[in-house]
Amino acid sequence: MEHFVVSARKYRPQTFKDVVGQQAITNTLANAIHNNHLAQALLFTGPRGVGKTTCARILAKMINHDGTQAPDEDFAFNIFELDAASNNSVDDIRNLIDQVRIPPQVGKYKVYIIDEVHMLSASAFNAFLKTLEEPPKHAIFILATTEKHKIIPTILSRCQIFDFKRITVTDAKNYLGYIAEQEGVKAEDDALHIIAQKADGAMRDALSIYDRVVSFSGNELTRQAVTENLNVLDYDTYMQVTDMILANDIPQLLLKFNEILSTGFDGHHFIAGLASHFRDLLVCKDQKTIQLLEVGEQTKARYFEQSQQTSHQFLMEAIELANSCDLKYKTSQNQRLLVELCLMQLASITFDTQKKKSDRKIVPPEHFTQHSVQISSENKELLRENEHDSSTPAEEISLPDPKKRPESCAKPEEAFYYSNESPSDSTETSADTNETRSETVSIPNSLNLPKQTSNATEKTEVQEVREVIEEVPVRTKKILPEINREKVSGLSLKSIGKKKELAEKQKAMLPVEEVMDDEFSEEDMVREWKNYSEKLKNKGEKILASIFESQTPSLENREIHLTFPNETMKIDLEREENRLMNFLKARLRNTHIRLIIHVDEAVSKKYAFTPQEKYEKLKEANPLLDKLRATFDLDV
Structure with a gap:
């Protein structure tokens, strides 16, 4: 079996021209050697x-090569490599200093390459200072390190520093293409680009990855083989995810993320790559910045095509969301949910903004339009009797035809007349003030009262009318006729007098309050109190209903006493006091009822304590309880 040499060693550069991505440094060193300006x-x-x-090795060969030696001469006897990671003591440096005094047997210079020099101890650095500052003429020291900040300043000041940069993706890809051509491997441009990206600026890592992928796929190096072997998320995955985001397809997006996790990828790696993908799309939006996209030509065309489907605003918001998720990932307790929430937010960016501001969330002006509903005295008496007599079914109350309306109404929906009489009779009754007078009640149009279809419908409408009557104050049983109000300006003395005149006129026309003084018990009052609370719940005022249910009122003579633990609850109830008292007076048929609200902070002690508060109370009573908790490591 033939011995295999890895590409990093087989294709190690032999001259400065072969070094990848460091042209500035290699040119400087070559010129320094040529002009004899090389530092020691x-x-x-x-x-x-x-x-x-x-x-460092190329430099050591070049300074000793005077043209008489063979081109492949490596001057091994003149080059000394020292690994400072394992030879970092003072004794190792002293041995090195002793060797420096001996001149070279072949060539002009002895070159000492100290790798990972930042691993030297402080004592070793101090022992090396004098020799490094004034070395023999035949000695040159080349120190190499990845962490310059760990070297003491006195060493840095004695050296000529060369900062090597990271190898770009393009340079690494081109060199990999050269090696693939030398090895007879047919490699796709996108495959080499993925390897170069995975190397993260290190040429040695890129060559190691290349050897591994070639061993997997043979002489055909494809993008699919590289992504499968390296287990990386390539741009194709992120493009699919972006298409789902633009289509607002949240279910499919979550399934795709689950598929990515099931293949072994980390959610942090995915969201960081997605942020980089959005950045690449943003780069493609402008011809001036498209050169910042380090991908192949075919891939660049796909990036450009997808970038045209996105807006600048979308990409900026998407980058911000993805980057925020990236920053929060390590501290999150539920990392998967964090990424899924970020994906759902991304998919919601492109929703139509008009849908977010739908008119359904705005109460239309017609909702506040009030229409007069005239209820005859007979029907009103039926409603009042039905409230206090549960034996009377609501279905027996006759409702009039909504089409019956006076001539003064411009539209059918502007007024509805609930009366058993004919239109002419109703007009005559209204005209005669000594006879039965129809009463006008202002009702919002949203009640939709004039619907007479079936018995169930009639029951609902009667209940709605009943609720309206309950809202009317008891003291205004005789409803005022409509007053022709004049528009009065408030900018003159005459207008002030006119306002007072109108106010006195209206005050004089106020009806006499109907006095009721029926007897009732505290149980009756509490029952009606609870009924009003249920009524608030049905209307959607649950917070106010909870205030009503928090305390039980008490009755003293005709005064209802209520005690709250804070002033806020009292204020909230006082805002509802008028409607509440009208309701209770009508239900209990007593106009002498008064409501008295007290505030006593001691009442708040009735509320349940939290576990921590309970523990603090117990600890105050028995301090040894805290020692027991600490001894057994108990949780509260």
Whole structure:
């Protein structure tokens, strides 16, 4: 079996021209050798696998090569490599200093390459200072490190520093293509690009990945084989996810994410890659920045095609959401839910903004239009009797035809007349003030009262009319006739007098309150109190209903006493006091009822304590309880 040499060693550069991605440094070193301006102490720093040790070896060969030696002469006796990771003591540096004094047997210079020099101890650095500052003429020191910040400043000041940069994706891909051509491997451009991206700027890592993928796929290096072997999420996956986001297909998006997780990928890696994908799409939106996209030509065309389907605003919001999810991922307790929530938010960006501002969320102006509903005295008496006599079914109350309306109404829906009389009779009755007067009640149009289809419908309408009557104050049983109100300006003395005149006129026309003084018990009052609370719940006012249910009122003579633990609850109830008292007065048939609200903070102690509060109370009574909890490591 033939011995296999990995590509990183087989294709290690032998000259400065073969070094990938470090043209500035190689040109500087070549010119320094040519002009005899080479320093005796050099520091090569940069990421792993970018050519630091390779350049040091090439430099060592070039300074000793005077043209008389063979081209493949490596001057092995003049090059000394020291691994500072394992030789980092003071004794190791002293042995090195002793060797430096001996001149070379072949060539002009002895080159000492100290790799990972930042691993030297502080004592070793101090022992090396004097030799590094004033070395013999035949000695050159090349220090290599990936962490320059760990080297003491006195060493840095004695060296000429060369910062090696990360190898770009394009340079790495081109060099991989050259090696594939030399090896007779047919490689797709996208496959080499994925390998170069996976290497993360290190050429040695790129060559190692290349060897692994070639061993998997043979002489045909395809994008699918690379993604399958490296288990990476390529751009095709992110493009599918982006299409689902643009289509607002949240179910399919969540299924796709579940499929990605089932193949072994980390959610953090996925969301970080998605943010980078959105960045690449944003780069493609402008011809000036499209060069920042380091992909093949075919892939660049696909990126450009998808970028045209997105807007600049969408990409900015998507990048912000994905980046925020990336930052929160490590601290999240439910990481999968965090990513799924981010995906759902991304898929919701492109929803129609008009749908978010639908008119269904806005109460139309017609809802506030009030129409007069005239109820005859007979029907009103029926309703009042039905309220207090449960034996009277609501179905027996006759409702009039909604088509019957006076001539003064411009539209049928503007007024409805509930009366058993004919239209002419109703008009005559209304005209005669000494006879039965129809009473006008202002009702919102949203009640839709004039629907007379079946008995069930009639029952519902009667209940709605009953609720309206309950809202009318008891003191205004005789409803005022409509007053022709004049528009009065408030900017003159005459207008102020006119306002007072109208106010006095209206006050004089107020009817006399109907006095009721029926007897009732505290149980009756509590029952009606609960009925009003249920009524609030049915109307959707659950917060106010909870205030009513929080305390049970008490009755003293004709005064209803109620005690709340704070002022806020009292204020909320006072806002509802008028409607409440009208309801209770009508149901209990007593107009002498009064409501008195007290505030006593001590009442709040009746509420349940939290487990922590209970524990604190018990601990105050018995301090040893805390020692018991600490001893057995108990939770509250």
